[in-house]
Amino acid sequence: MQKRTLLKTAAAVAMLATGSVALAQSAPFKIGLILPMTGQQATTGRQIEAAARLWIAQNGDTVAGRKVQLIVKDDTSVPDVTRRVAQELIVNEKVDVLAGFGITPSALAVAPMATQSKTPLVVMAAATSSITEASPYVVRTSFTLPQAAVAMADWAPKNGIKTVVTLVTDYGPGLDAEKFFKSRFEFNGGKVPETLRVPLRNPDFAPFLQKVRDIKPDALFVFVPSGAGAAVMKQFGERGMDKAGIKLIGTGDVTDDDQLNDMGDVALGVVTSHHYSAYHPSPANKKFVAEFQKANKGLRPNFMAVGGYDGMRVIYEALKKTGGKGGGDALLAGMKGQIFESPRGPVFIDAQTRDVVHNIYLRKVEKKDGQLHNVEFDVLKDVKDPGKTK
Numbered sequence: 001m002q003k004r005t006l007l008k009t010a011a012a013v014a015m016l017a018t019g020s021v022a023l024a025q026s027a028p029f030k031i032g033l034i035l036p037m038t039g040q041q042a043t044t045g046r047q048i049e050a051a052a053r054l055w056i057a058q059n060g061d062t063v064a065g066r067k068v069q070l071i072v073k074d075d076t077s078v079p080d081v082t083r084r085v086a087q088e089l090i091v092n093e094k095v096d097v098l099a100g101f102g103i104t105p106s107a108l109a110v111a112p113m114a115t116q117s118k119t120p121l122v123v124m125a126a127a128t129s130s131i132t133e134a135s136p137y138v139v140r141t142s143f144t145l146p147q148a149a150v151a152m153a154d155w156a157p158k159n160g161i162k163t164v165v166t167l168v169t170d171y172g173p174g175l176d177a178e179k180f181f182k183s184r185f186e187f188n189g190g191k192v193p194e195t196l197r198v199p200l201r202n203p204d205f206a207p208f209l210q211k212v213r214d215i216k217p218d219a220l221f222v223f224v225p226s227g228a229g230a231a232v233m234k235q236f237g238e239r240g241m242d243k244a245g246i247k248l249i250g251t252g253d254v255t256d257d258d259q260l261n262d263m264g265d266v267a268l269g270v271v272t273s274h275h276y277s278a279y280h281p282s283p284a285n286k287k288f289v290a291e292f293q294k295a296n297k298g299l300r301p302n303f304m305a306v307g308g309y310d311g312m313r314v315i316y317e318a319l320k321k322t323g324g325k326g327g328g329d330a331l332l333a334g335m336k337g338q339i340f341e342s343p344r345g346p347v348f349i350d351a352q353t354r355d356v357v358h359n360i361y362l363r364k365v366e367k368k369d370g371q372l373h374n375v376e377f378d379v380l381k382d383v384k385d386p387g388k389t390k
């Protein structure tokens, strides 16, 4: 009798010690990945899903003994749909983490639900500065528009650009880009005679570009979300803006690697500021690009892919730190302060702001081996979001 009890106790102790075994048999760790898989922002969804799947292929689908399950949901980049999908994922699927978020309005729509349910929300794409302040459960692995825009506003006046017209998409990230570019550029002695805003849905750039032609500034500064850059570039060329002596500058969203190679020679020489180029010369990036392309019929990864890939790392590392247990607050604590080498370069998740700190590169579009690339020529190290009020 005594012996049997002892054996039972020993078995129970062994079970506890190998908690990972018990956890592997328990519910999977669910990541609800909400992305625009169809509609105007579909390239962002495609890039991030491909990157998340690459991360899992490279790192396995078990973390600290816990099986990881990725649940991808299409929100068509309509915030009401994002909200509904997030609700389903939280209530029915009981996801451990929410991730993705192609555009700012989608991230903002779900932030209060993350707070209420204590679910970490990993923003992999959206880039308006204020998103991280919308909930203490938001962690960001993409970038912020102020990070990129300020770098361009410092570079331009040192390179013969004294007057600039800004052209941005009329919502969160565009307004951040306009505000931070303009104020820093004017502080540096530059002039901004006009600020133009185009709608997010079905933009027609032609009338705006005509206006820019008439004003004839040294340069046009552009922010459009990933996926819209090729249309801007095409019309910029068709209207002979470059031949009229107007330079195109902007944040790297306009020379997005997803589309850059098909933009044609009009893109040659365009200078942008951004955190990621597929041409970044580090070994880590070369490996990332090669394996991404191999898994996706030659598709070149863009900055969205890197936001997704790094987001998966942040989730995996946090889960590891909890020994596979998870839990909203424990995961969040494990995400804060992470430091790692990303394909973009060194990355730090600021524990105070939960926002990404990384290098911002100045890049020029050049032809390399017959392909158009954003070739980095200067770097600002460890740039924090200049948009934070706290």
Ligand code: VNL
Residues within 6 Å of the ligand: 041, 044, 102, 103, 104, 105, 125, 126, 127, 128, 172, 173, 224, 225, 226, 227, 253
């Ligand atoms: C956002 C910012 C979206 C930058 C983007 O592409 C982008 C956003 C879809 O915050 O909505 O390139």
